[in-house]
Amino acid sequence: MRLDRHIAPALLVAAMTAVSTVWAAPFLWTLMASFRPDSFGAAGMASLLPDFAPTLANFRLALESGDFGLYYLNTTIVVIGILGVQLVTISLAGYAFARLRFPGRDFLFYAFLLQLMLVPPALIVPNLRTIVDLGLYDSLAGVMAPYFASAFGTFLMRQAFLGIPRDFEEAAAIDGAPWWAIVWHVLLPMARPALVAFAIVSVTAHWNEFLWPLMVINDPANHTLTIGLATFTRGAEGAKEWGVLAAGTLLVMAPLAITFVAFQRRFVESFVFSGIKG
Amino acid sequence: MTVDAIITADVLDVASKPTVRPRRRQARTWRLALSLLLPSLLCLAAFTYLPVVRVVIDALYATPHGGSGTRFVGLENFARVLADSAFRTAAWNNLLYAVGTIFPSVTLALAFALALWRSTRFNAVVRTVLFFPSLVPLVAAASLFFFIFLPGVGLLDYYLGKLGLEGFNWIGDSDVALWSIVGLTVWKNAGYYMIFYIAGLQNVPRDQIEAATVDGANAVQRLWYVILPALWPTTAFVVTIALIQVLTAVDHVVVLTKGGPSNATNLLLFYIFQEAHENFDAGKAAAATALSVAALLAVSLGCLRAMDSGARHEA
Helix, strand or coil: CHHHHHHHHHHHHHHHHHHHHHHHHHHHHHHHHHHCCCCCCCCCCCCCCCCCCCCCHHHHHHHHHCCHHHHHHHHHHHHHHHHHHHHHHHHHHHHHHHHCCCCCHHHHHHHHHHHHHCCHHHHHHHHHHHHHHCCCCCCHHHHHHHHCCCHHHHHHHHHHHHCCCCHHHHHHHHCCCCHHHHHHHHHHHHCHHHHHHHHHHHHHHHHHCCHHHHHHCCCHHHCCHHHHHHHHHHHHHHCCCHHHHHHHHHHHHHHHHHHHHHCHHHHHHHHHHHHHHC | CCHHHHHHHHHHHCCCCCCCCCHHHHHHHHHHHHHHHHHHHHHHHHHHHHHHHHHHHHHCEECCCCCCCCEECCCHHHHHHHHCHHHHHHHHHHHHHHHHHHHHHHHHHHHHHHHHCCCCHHHHHHHHHHHHHHHCCHHHHHHHHHHHCCCCCCHHHHHHHHCCCCCCCCCCCCCCHHHHHHHHHHHHHHHHHHHHHHHHHHCCCHHHHHHHHHCCCCHHHHHHHHHHHHCHHHHHHHHHHHHHHHHHCCHHHHHHHCCCCCCCCCCHHHHHHHHHHCCCCHHHHHHHHHHHHHHHHHHHHHHHHHHHHHHHHHC
């Protein structure tokens, strides 16, 4: 019994160490392979040991064969464009659902929530036709448009507003402040945690998105990071340049990965918050 | 007071005496509400409601690519899709993929959460490592797995070889390829589901666990009779997002296998993507979309009902 008490936790630590080694192996390999010199051929490429003098040659080759600067720019435009519009639409709609009483409110709320099931990726075919009709084909605006409204964000903001006591607004209303001033000066500052959580979830989702931009974008000048990486991967895989492939993938993962490591707790809390509330 | 302020006062007042409110004020609140919802509603109409209608209409017509001359064909597109062996394979694969992915990733997520829910420094590091794959684009994960799955010299075979084991032709063998895709997906998602279980475990009533321990329940019994029932809402939520995920995320198939070899890794959304983007068969793409949207709705509504009944059991 006593032996059990000491051995069980030790076994658990050992097991979880093994699991996390397996889970981290793909990333360890990416780090090693991207800095490993002489990447031609695959023999020895799989070793996870740092048995080499690091080189930046793979990154140089990756940057030469893929226009990563342009991809970063396009993805940043898409991500910020979507988030900017979303923050306006979800704040307005969240306020309406949390604070106004009007006929048809419940019906409209359910109509919003329908978007949680009819997620945009399932509707790529009809949505592409709509994008073409709107003249947005092959533009970054076309990539962004289906995401301008967010049922999830609206729900999150409604919950956040409902959690704020009405006393603050009543005081401002007595002073003669209009509704929009109350939203801007009272409600939104108090709903900051929800706004931050939504921003993190939205940026992560759209930074990583692939299939929809792939369908909308044709011109290489509009390629986003994920499309660029897919094209680049095909080239590097065909040429069996594994070090270059690793370097290119690392370039795509790096910005989010670094942000995540810096604000780890915020990230995890945001995803949990979004899941529990949404 | 400005008009806006009147409305605001009115809005804040509604809880007390709604019946004596003058009609004009009510109409004003309604107009304000509508204008606040309008930006969202326009976008939802264009990209959520309209597409469902559109896809059903498109499925009933044949449009030759490039030309005009659209004509009504009734259910012919549906018949063509259902008769297409690639579609039937994709539907069957998707079912296997769903079961093969969701069951292990949710079980692992729960196991990880139970192992790591206490906040120690070691657990924090392991949690980070397990969660990290879910932040990486699926395309990037697919790129890395090109090398990992490389026969003979790739990461997987290299280390299996050190253990004296022989690997497979992971994505080249049609009997294995779908399970390789399943493995990639489990690796990517288990840590994501884990964070919901860790959050859920904070809400399991400690006193119930202690009471069960005092009553002589062993660890397995405590898990089965106390912890798992208390985690039911979390499980329902996690399974729901996992189900939506297996129907809507095929980036790894697009990059790694293109549905091959010989359709072994073809999934519904990839089939739709191919019909629309490569074969330019708008009618088939629309009919397949209509079928998969129906599946998506059935699955999510089923999950909602399960969550509801679970919540009622709780209460």
